[in-house]
Amino acid sequence: MTEQYVHGYSPEEANRLMKQADVLKPYLEGKMHFSAGSKVLEAGCGVGAQSVILAKLNPGCEFTCVDISSSSLARAKQLANEREMANVKYVEADIHDLPFHKNVFDYCFFCFVLEHFKEPEKMLQQVSKVIKPEGSIRAIECDLGAAEFSPFTPDIKAIVDGAISLSTQSEGNACMGRLLEETMKKAKLRDVKAKKIAIDTRDTTNGIHALMVLKEIVIPVYKGMKNNMISKCLIESLQYDNGIKQLESIVENHNKYFIDAIYIAEGKPYKP
Numbered sequence: 001m002t003e004q005y006v007h008g009y010s011p012e013e014a015n016r017l018m019k020q021a022d023v024l025k026p027y028l029e030g031k032m033h034f035s036a037g038s039k040v041l042e043a044g045c046g047v048g049a050q051s052v053i054l055a056k057l058n059p060g061c062e063f064t065c066v067d068i069s070s071s072s073l074a075r076a077k078q079l080a081n082e083r084e085m086a087n088v089k090y091v092e093a094d095i096h097d098l099p100f101h102k103n104v105f106d107y108c109f110f111c112f113v114l115e116h117f118k119e120p121e122k123m124l125q126q127v128s129k130v131i132k133p134e135g136s137i138r139a140i141e142c143d144l145g146a147a148e149f150s151p152f153t154p155d156i157k158a159i160v161d162g163a164i165s166l167s168t169q170s171e172g173n174a175c176m177g178r179l180l181e182e183t184m185k186k187a188k189l190r191d192v193k194a195k196k197i198a199i200d201t202r203d204t205t206n207g208i209h210a211l212m213v214l215k216e217i218v219i220p221v222y223k224g225m226k227n228n229m230i231s232k233c234l235i236e237s238l239q240y241d242n243g244i245k246q247l248e249s250i251v252e253n254h255n256k257y258f259i260d261a262i263y264i265a266e267g268k269p270y271k272p
């Protein structure tokens with residue numbers, strides 16, 4: 001990750017991460033279980049939005065949640081205290097250089113973290129060192145370039161393209177979702193399995209959740225990137241504002257739709 005972390009650490013971003021975890025709960029809950037008694041490493045926990053969900057779903061597991069940002073960790077600790085979570089601890093560390101002994105954790109959980117790295121496969125290999133040989137590494141990613149909007153106007157397309165370019169300029173990859181399985185295989189993880197969870201506002205059973213993904217995650221992500229996209233000339237201000245209005249009109253209009261996906265992959269650690 002470079003100095004210009006694409007989402008930044010503003011209070012608005014912290015709130016967005018909290019909202020994101022809540023909105024994604026119906027999609028991710030089934031993928032967040034671990035065997036009782038396990039030691040789980042959450043790499044890149046941010047403000048602990050996913051940590052408290054993980055800890056509540058797995059009361060018999062012990063979570064060690066790591067992030068490089070002290071301000072995010074302070075908020076994460078406060079949240080865990082408020083919710084009286086006894087099975088979570090937070091450690092300030094760089095995932096590239098973890099302060100743990102080899103083979104101490106049963107699982108590693110990454111949520112929207114690999115997309116921020118130039119060489120995510122190297123990070124997976126680093127993390128592999130602290131995971132037991134028969135343990136596993138699970139990662140969740142999205143893919144900004146795979147979302148479909150109806151109507152997919154030129155202004156919306158310009159926002160999507162601008163966000164992808166901004167992420168690339170920050171040495172990340174906003175389209176990591178589609179590369180997740182390949183990245184794990186490149187990192188020589190074993191027994192890699194991948195899954196795509198569909199998000200579709202036309203879905204009769206959970207279309208309402210999909211609408212919340214657009215309203216509470218996708219649009220706020222683009223709003224958080226506005227100033228950087230404009231200052232780096234990736235989009236003009238007027239086109240950006242028009243695109244956001246058009247995205248908001250998809251939320252409000254039942255004849256329009258939004259389709260997206262969450263990508264999940266899991267593999268056993270690389271042990272050279």
Ligand SMILES: C[S@@+](CC[C@H](N)C(=O)[O-])C[C@H]1O[C@@H](n2cnc3c(N)ncnc32)[C@H](O)[C@@H]1O
Pocket residue numbers: 001007017021043044045046047048049050066067068069072093094095096110111112113116
């Ligand atoms: C998009 S946030 C995701 C936070 C959390 N996983 C969630 O889903 O709410 C990515 C997080 O990765 C952290 N991060 C980035 N590079 C890191 C590194 N080298 N070591 C530890 N954490 C890192 C950032 O500080 C940020 O909190």
